[in-house]
Structures are given as structure tokens and as C-alpha cells.
Amino acid sequence: MFVEKYRPKKFSEIAGQKAALKELISWINTWGKDKKACLLYGPPGVGKTTSVYALANEMNFEIIEMNASDKRNAEAIEKIVGNASQTLSLDGRKKIILLDEADNIYGNVDKGGVKALAKIISETKVPIILIANEYWEVSQSIREKCKMINFPKLRYTSIARVLKDIAKKEGINVTDFQIIALAKNSGGNLRAAINDLENYRENIGKIENLRDSKTDIFHALVEIFKRKTCKVREVLWNIDKTPEEILLWIDENLPRVYEKTDLPEAYKMLSKADIYLSRTKRRQQYKLWSYAMDMMSCGVSVARKGEIKFVKFSSPAYFTKLSKTKSERIIKKSITKKISKKCHCSTKVAIQYLPIALSLSEFFEFEEKEIEFLKTVNI
Numbered sequence: 526m527f528v529e530k531y532r533p534k535k536f537s538e539i540a541g542q543k544a545a546l547k548e549l550i551s552w553i554n555t556w557g558k559d560k561k562a563c564l565l566y567g568p569p570g571v572g573k574t575t576s577v578y579a580l581a582n583e584m585n586f587e588i589i590e591m592n593a594s595d596k597r598n599a600e601a602i603e604k605i606v607g608n609a610s611q612t613l614s615l616d617g618r619k620k621i622i623l624l625d626e627a628d629n630i631y632g633n634v635d636k637g638g639v640k641a642l643a644k645i646i647s648e649t650k651v652p653i654i655l656i657a658n659e660y661w662e663v664s665q666s667i668r669e670k671c672k673m674i675n676f677p678k679l680r681y682t683s684i685a686r687v688l689k690d691i692a693k694k695e696g697i698n699v700t701d702f703q704i705i706a707l708a709k710n711s712g713g714n715l716r717a718a719i720n721d722l723e724n725y726r727e728n729i730g731k732i733e734n735l736r737d738s739k740t741d742i743f744h745a746l747v748e749i750f751k752r753k754t755c756k757v758r759e760v761l762w763n764i765d766k767t768p769e770e771i772l773l774w775i776d777e778n779l780p781r782v783y784e785k786t787d788l789p790e791a792y793k794m795l796s797k798a799d800i801y802l803s804r805t806k807r808r809q810q811y812k813l814w815s816y817a818m819d820m821m822s823c824g825v826s827v828a829r830k831g832e833i834k835f836v837k838f839s840s841p842a843y844f845t846k847l848s849k850t851k852s853e854r855i856i857k858k859s860i861t862k863k864i865s866k867k868c869h870c871s872t873k874v875a876i877q878y879l880p881i882a883l884s885l886s887e888f889f890e891f892e893e894k895e896i897e898f899l900k901t902v903n904i
């Protein structure tokens with residue numbers, strides 16, 4: 526997993542938590558004077574646990590961790606933390622006691638856990654670090670004995686920098702635009718962003734990498750329609766077409782090839798693929814792309830119960846229509862551009878003037894073909 530592989534070992538590798546790290550270092554350097562514990566708090570995936578391990582690594586501390594799954598009643602806390610807080614390491618290294626998910630302590634029925642911990646913090650011979658997501662969920666009597674250090678949400682620019690670095694090291698084919706989309710989508714949680722990048726690599730990066738060996742769409746259609754197996758998902762990995770284009774190709778040819786009775790189920794799969802595709806775009810969740818590809822390949826393939834007809838495949842009608850209307854769109858664009866210039870408005874607003882534009886042809890300095898267009902087209 527990338528999150529483990531790229532977990533920072535040094536302070537210099539930790540992104541965007543300068544202020545928090547400075548406080549953490551100053552706390553450990555002065556610990557002993559007031560023996561306050563330290564409470565790191567902040568949202569998930571911003572580097573709290575990582576920073577403690579980096580601290581231990583850089584300053585050669587041994588970490589005694591009491592993890593969240595351990596029972597946290599008075600007895601357990603005294604046994605693990607209490608013992609550790611009274612002894613030095615066998616190898617002579619200094620110790621730090623770490624209680625991750627400290628907001629969990631009094632979640633236990635046995636409220637004695639809080640009391641025991643408060644006592645240990647007062648008496649300990651080694652520094653104690655607590656970690657929590659919300660500081661107010663840590664009991665007041667413990668908070669009073671802690672230096673509070675906030676680890677805020679990471680800025681998307683910091684997240685994008687880390688993602689870019691990992692993508693480069695892993696040779697993942699991803700654009701800056703996609704990196705920024707992933708970073709923004711993470712809500713300041715770097716762990717989530719890194720996981721998304723890994724998912725993206727698993728599902729889409731693979732497709733992108735294979736794209737130089739172009740398999741033709743006709744071959745893919747034959748495979749999908751003919752083989753009735755989920756293995757056909759692989760045929761789409763090699764195609765040099767966008768998922769949206771592939772969907773249109775399948776959509777165009779499906780009713781010619783499948784029996785009528787198989788169409789409802791097959792179209793259900795295509796419509797699901799379509800939903801996933803639009804969600805991919807809207808939410809920038811690239812892992813949904815692979816679901817869309819699976820729906821349109823194996824979904825459509827296994828939806829078939831009956832026979833297939835052998836026909837010549839056609840390119841999607843949508844494309845033909847698009848090329849026919851292309852010249853019209855170019856003329857319309859040049860008209861709205863002229864209107865927007867003369868009227869000092871946006872082209873969006875200019876479109877609203879099209880119905881009256883013909884009568885003002887001279888003013889707008891339309892050319893012959895633009896006038897012809899305005900005459901013939903029903904706007």
C-alpha cells in the first residue's frame with residue numbers, strides 16, 4: 526500500500542504541518558520541567574501518528590504504544606502505560622508512550638481508565654503523547670494535563686505535491702489536472718488522497734499504460750457481444766477511445782446484434798455504466814471509471830441469454846450528427862462572438878440576441894454565410 530510505502534520517516538518528509546511539528550519538538554525538548562503530556566488532535570489522515578513515529582525516529586526514542594484495540598480500563602492502562610512510565614528501555618533508549626485514539630478511553634464502561642491515566646500523566650518518568658480526532662472528546666481532566674497541538678486539515682496544494690511525487694516515483698500516468706482533482710476531492714485528508722491515487726493506478730493507470738497497443742473497437746465489440754464472459758473486461762483496456770466513446774459504440778450496435786429479449790438487461794448495464802461515468806466526472810472519483818468499464822463490457826456481455834446476429838458494426842450516430850453540425854456550430858460561434866463584441870456582453874448573453882440579429886446584420890458586420898445561416902436556421 527502506498528500509504529505505508531510512503532509514510533514519512535523524517536520531519537522533512539511531512540507535508541504542511543510545520544507549526545504543529547515545531548510545537549511538538551519544543552514540547553519534547555522541554556519535557557521534564559512541567560511533565561505535561563501532549564495531545565495531538567485533528568482530522569484523519571493529516572499526519573498525527575506519522576509525526577510521532579518520525580519524532581521517535583529522529584530523536585531515537587522507543588515508542589510504547591497502547592493501541593485502540595487494547596482494553597482501556599484502569600487496570601489495563603496502569604499495567605501497560607504505568608509500567609512503561611516507570612522504567613527505561615533495556616537498550617538504554619529513551620521512551621515515549623503513545624496512546625492513539627485517546628478519545629476512546631472513557632468510551633469504556635469502566636470510567637476508572639480516565640482517572641488512572643490522569644494519575645499516570647502526573648507521575649510518569651517518560652513523556653506521554655495522546656492522539657485524538659476531536660480534542661473535546663478527550664476528558665477535561667486529561668486535557669488539563671496536556672499541551673494541546675493542533676494538526677489541521679492539509680491544504681490541497683500540499684496534498685497535490687505529495688501525490689505528484691508518488692505518481693512520479695511509481696510511474697503513474699496522471700495529469701496535473703487529475704492530481705489537483707484528487708487532492709481537492711480528499712477534503713484535506715492525505716491518506717484518502719494517496720489511497721485514491723493507488724486505486725486510480727490499479728484501475729485506470731493500467732488502461733492508460735496499455736493504450737499504445739491500439740486494439741480496434743470492432744474487435745472489442747465482437748468480444749463483448751460474442752463471448753458471454755466477464756473476461757471481456759480486458760478487451761477495453763487496450764482501446765484508444767475514451768470510456769464515453771466506447772459506451773456510444775456499444776449503445777449504437779447493441780440493438781442490431783442482441784435479440785430483443787436480451788436488450789432490457791443489457792441496456793440496464795449500459796445505463797449503470799453511464800451513471801458511473803458521470804459520477805466519475807462530477808466527483809472526480811476515478812475509481813468509478815473502472816466500474817463503468819466493467820458494466821459496459823462484462824455487464825453487457827453476460828446480460829445475453831439468446832443468440833447474436835452478425836452485422837456490420839456502425840459508428841455511433843452521435844458522431845455523424847456531430848460532424849454534420851460542426852460547421853453550423855462554427856458559424857454560430859462566430860456570430861455570437863461578433864454580437865458579444867459589439868454589445869460588450871458575454872457570448873452566453875449574446876446567444877439570446879440571435880433571434881433579432883438578422884435585422885441588425887449591418888451593425889454586427891455579419892458576412893454572407895453568417896447571414897445565410899441566420900436566415901435558414903430556426904433559432
Ligand SMILES: Nc1ncnc2c1ncn2[C@@H]1O[C@H](COP(=O)(O)OP(=O)(O)OP(=O)(O)O)[C@@H](O)[C@H]1O
Pocket residue numbers: 527528529531532533538539540541542567568569570571572573574575576657658679687715716719
Ligand atoms: N502531513 C503528511 N505528510 C506526508 N504524508 C502524510 C501526511 N499526513 C498523512 N500522510 C500519509 O497518510 C498516511 C496516514 O497518516 P497518519 O496515520 O499520520 O494520519 P493520522 O493523522 O494519524 O490519521 P488518523 O486520525 O486517521 O489516525 C501516512 O502513512 C502517510 O502516507
Ligand SMILES: [Mg+2]
Pocket residue numbers: 573574575625656
Ligand atoms: Mg493516526
